[in-house]
Amino acid sequence: MDNGVENSNTVTLRSVVVVSLISFAYLLFSVFLVGFKSDQVVLLLIFNSLFYASAVTRKFILGFSIFIIYWIIFDYMKAFPNYNFNPVHIADLYNFEKQLFGIHFQNKLLTPNEYWRVNGVTFLDVMSGIFYLCWIPVPLAVAAYLFFTNRKQFLLFSLTFVLVNFLGLIIYYLYPAAPPWYVQFNGFIFHPGTPGNTAGLAKFDVFFHADIFKSIYAKGSNVFAAMPSLHSSYPVIVLYYGLKNRLGLVNIFFGLVMVGIWFSAVYASHHYVLDVLAGILCAITGITIFNLLKSKAKWFNRFIDNYENLIK
Numbered sequence: 001m002d003n004g005v006e007n008s009n010t011v012t013l014r015s016v017v018v019v020s021l022i023s024f025a026y027l028l029f030s031v032f033l034v035g036f037k038s039d040q041v042v043l044l045l046i047f048n049s050l051f052y053a054s055a056v057t058r059k060f061i062l063g064f065s066i067f068i069i070y071w072i073i074f075d076y077m078k079a080f081p082n083y084n085f086n087p088v089h090i091a092d093l094y095n096f097e098k099q100l101f102g103i104h105f106q107n108k109l110l111t112p113n114e115y116w117r118v119n120g121v122t123f124l125d126v127m128s129g130i131f132y133l134c135w136i137p138v139p140l141a142v143a144a145y146l147f148f149t150n151r152k153q154f155l156l157f158s159l160t161f162v163l164v165n166f167l168g169l170i171i172y173y174l175y176p177a178a179p180p181w182y183v184q185f186n187g188f189i190f191h192p193g194t195p196g197n198t199a200g201l202a203k204f205d206v207f208f209h210a211d212i213f214k215s216i217y218a219k220g221s222n223v224f225a226a227m228p229s230l231h232s233s234y235p236v237i238v239l240y241y242g243l244k245n246r247l248g249l250v251n252i253f254f255g256l257v258m259v260g261i262w263f264s265a266v267y268a269s270h271h272y273v274l275d276v277l278a279g280i281l282c283a284i285t286g287i288t289i290f291n292l293l294k295s296k297a298k299w300f301n302r303f304i305d306n307y308e309n310l311i312k
Contacts, residue, residue, distance in 0.1 A: 082225060120200070143161075175227055232280055242254045
């Protein structure tokens with residue numbers, strides 16, 4: 001490898017120029033697509049600070065750029081709402097959920113979301129919030145652990161994670177779907193540009209007198225992206241790589257988080273059971289496709305090897 005960006009042990013004039021151009025292009029493109037936001041500056045500060053701080057932090061941020069690229073693409077969804085490309089599924093998804101998983105309660109047939117909305121308890125309000133807060137920190141913690149213990153497994157985990165997300169994004173555009181809370185507040189009438197909503201997670205915020213979920217969902221890219229539930233996909237990937245890397249008893253924790261997130265997604269009215277099942281299937285499909293590429297595609301293995309060399 002030459003002494004440019006491909007060599008992460010040293011900072012060269014070429015690497016400075018490339019990183020500066022990428023940073024400027026990202027900020028310019030973001031302002032053009034979704035408008036200026038302080039998050040964009042924070043992201044650039046973090047990336048540039050870690051890139052220039054030391055060889056270790058440089059390799060760390062280059063490795064985690066896999067996640068950064070996905071986050072940027074997800075953020076750019078705001079500029080291209082999926083409801084502009086295909087009709088949003090509201091009533092049909094709601095009725096199908098009720099048909100398959102409906103619960104009879106007080107002479108009415110309710111979706112599981114509706115049932116838990118009237119039968120929720122404070123303990124479940126708190127636990128669902130705790131589990132839902134794990135959907136990003138736990139995968140990132142696993143990625144960080146693998147980065148410092150096994151760079152190859154870190155890359156396999158990270159690339160699988162992003163592949164599953166891209167599958168989810170494709171489905172978002174092919175099948176725009178409203179979440180359960182949308183029906184609660186808006187019925188079956190489609191209202192483009194509907195802002196995000198904390199739904200049942202608002203009870204967690206109220207209990208702790210904080211706006212944790214309110215601040216998270218205020219930044220949502222598109223509320224009509226409930227199918228599949230990628231919240232439900234992530235813990236599947238985590239548990240798979242936890243088992244693959246023989247992480248021992250921590251896999252029990254991963255399993256509990258996985259089931260907890262699945263339940264919380266429905267309990268808090270952010271996803272139907274169908275969304276959760278679709279998220280699980282999306283994870284399994286992504287893992288399968290990734291493993292097939294790994295076993296069959298030489299170009300893919302060369303890419304992984306080159307990336308691994310970059311962050312070793």
